[in-house]
Amino acid sequence: MAQPANRPVFAPWDDPKEKPLIRFQNVTKKFGEFTAIDDITLDIFQREFFALLGPSGCGKTTLMRMLAGFETPSKGQILLDGVDQAPIPPNRRATNMMFQSYALFPHLSVWDNIAFGLRRSDMAKDQIPPRVEEMLRLTRLERFAKRKPHQISGGQRQRVALARSLAKAPKLLLLDEPLGALDKKLRQETQFELMDIQETTGTTFVIVTHDQEEAMTVASRVAVMDLGKMIQVDTPDRIYEMPNSVYVADFIGDVNIIEGAVRGQDGEKAQIVWAEGQPPINATTAAPVSAGQKVHFAIRPEKVAIATEKPEGRANVIAGKVHDIAYLGNISTYKVEVAGGKMVKAQVANERRLARRNITWDDEVWLSFTDTAGVVLLN
């Protein structure tokens, strides 16, 4: 989440004194022979907007269902405010869930759907209507209170589901692909709405999504998962700029991955040999590497510049031939064939209109980037 400059940075995960709201301790979940969650340890803090991101079948939904109480860990513990959740059934947990299908009760009105959880809490009877009204206002659904779920639109249903799960003011709200059923435009609007609501209510949100753009937009931290394991847990900008593995680099956004071997390291500067007869790539890495070590060099296409004449004073310059151009309106991506038949993508913002651009198919071009533009990934 973007932070206004005058506000203290929200980063409880960097503060050793901060107590986590949720703690996963070596949690493993098996379904028969299949390991859905493989020894995960993870802290989530109060007021966080935490995203679980990964392809389908990576275990993110299982992780969330364990938080809600629909699955129990085969090994390890899940603590909420320091209390082990294993013996607590879903109906007694201080968590609420917004379901992917919304799971709105079709036989109840919007109003009754929102009041459903309140009626089953210790809230006094006369407190319930004001609370429902408040949730209706928060989600701008006042006009639809009397309607049944099938009488409102998809976007409105999504807001009813949100209002219903927030009504009991849970310590933790779980959102399972909350925007998956909406079309793209509505999804983007709703993402900002979700962030607003999260900030107004101060609730901790854990969201499951397979949409990396959505995770990057809404989350304070993103956990990238694969095959039941946490690959990287970090803020969106660090996930994007400093992926810790080829998997994360490749999963988030567009990336060029160049395989190579280390020639030498001088402080943080390292040289990577990637093709015969070509100058090595000059890169920066804090990790110590030894000569001859196999590494991957990852660089985002927008950090690669493209020019028709050889640029001067750049740390890395590679010659190539334009193989393909993808015009996307605001940007263009050039696929350039370099030594050894490798393709490297360079992305350029289209600041000029069509006729003024001078690079076309089969042109000989020069790609260049600085020595801090990419990341060296150890295997």
Place this chain on the structure above:
Amino acid sequence: MNRRFSWFNATSLTLGFAFLYLPILILVLFSFNASKLVAVWGGFSTKWYVELIHDQAFLDAAWVTLKVAVVSSTVATVLGTMAAYVLMRAGRFLGRTLFSGMIYAPLVMPDVIMGLAFLLLFISIGLDRGIFTIMLAHTTFTMCYVSVVVSSRLVTFDRSLEEAALDLGCTPFDAFRSVTLPIIAPAVISGWLLAFTLSLDDLVIASFAAGPSATTLPMKVFSSVRLGVNPEINALSTIMISIVTVGVISASLFTKRQIARARADEQAAARG
């Protein structure tokens, strides 16, 4: 799609439905026949109806049948719904295969075999046969039909609705009562209706399960038509057919209206 009947289809449908409905129409028509002869029209008369409602044996049998059908279909609906819920929701348990086998077997079992089995059971446990044993037998075989109807609804039931109820603080029983049951109610009701109809119609199982003290309507009908056509039975059939026809037609009109309304709602919702 805008299609029209082709010649071939129109002919096969006309002949097919004539085959299905002509015998019934003839039966209904001749229940108003003044003559006792099968196929000779002796003028319009309602005398068979008058005779029917003064025939104490028929009235007694009808009353027995009604009592049996109401009790057995109600118990069967409770048991069948439980069985469907067990099949769809209880996960694995010891003897699950046997359980589902016992649910599906009565659907394909010949009536004579089931009737025989019930009779031999009642005799070996020394239960006096009568209206009570018919109820037991009917409950057992109709609960399987209820269970099939209800479980086919539960298959398409979105489980996250039940999970949402638990998540919002319901106990499992509360979740069933306040979410599952209202949503599957139409299936439970049609299960009850099916059980009721099956119990009303059953001849063979009731003949085995009933002792000399109880006679159901189908048993009475069967014993009076064995020897040939009986105009009183025509009158009785007409009454039963009219009840069913009115019931089915109004049910289908009702669902038709529901569907139309749901469609209108959805269109309105899409407009916003």
Place this chain on the structure above:
Amino acid sequence: MTGLRRLVLILTPYSWLIFFFLIPFLIVVKISLSNTALSIPPYTPQLDLAQGWAGVKDFFGNLDFENFSFLASDPLYYTAYLSSLKIALISTFLTLLIGYPIAYGMAQAPDEWRPTLMMLVILPFWTSFLIRIYAWMGILSNEGFLNQFLLWTGIIDTPLTILNTPTAVYIGIVYGYLPFMILPIYSALEKLDGSLIEAAEDLGCSKASAFWLVTLPLSRPGMIAGCFLVFIPALGEFVIPSLLGGTSTLMIGKTLYEEFFSNRDWPVASAVAVVLLLILIIPIILFQKNEERQREANG
């Protein structure tokens, strides 16, 4: 689900079915292995638990397969089984021939007609089977409508004897079970994507060969399901042969009923039931397999 509630939920229907469905069957099997006796109940041995283990041993020692060898030796029974099989097979085939065009016509009908046609097929389900079969007695008898109509048209000049012959049984089975044939075929045909026929015609099929090469194979699962739904109950049918078949038509359901009520031979009646069940198991398993394949195919 919590432990106790789950247990109660499972045990209630489970124990009901064990007591009122499974145990009765075991009793049938047991009595089929017993001997006829002039006692109440009319069979031996009786399990005498008062004698302890000796009683149990005595009981099992006296069970035998005598009734089954009796069934095999007396032509009355095996001809009854064979004639039931023959009648069920032929009438299933006839039902398919009559039901398919009706299902096809329904599937091809204009959309606004379909709910009505559907209702017309379902309506007989809710009507008493006994009454629907009884209706044919007045039609098929010597002085019945069919004969009067045929005499009137001059096609025949002496009444045909139909009632109390196997022909009447065929008509009764086709009539009684026709909806069971129409519905599965209709639902298979209704799901059929119309563009498949168009594609076949686009690729050079005539209308008839498109039907033969595309529609018919794709409606096969529905036809198979319909055939089993007619064949299985027809095999053990009792009402139809009793009302329409007369004494000349042998069907095993009727034989069993009479063996039990007229002859009071419980062991033989039970043996007849056990053999009928064994015969039925094959089509039932095939039917289940067909249904499973369908479910898998539909995902």
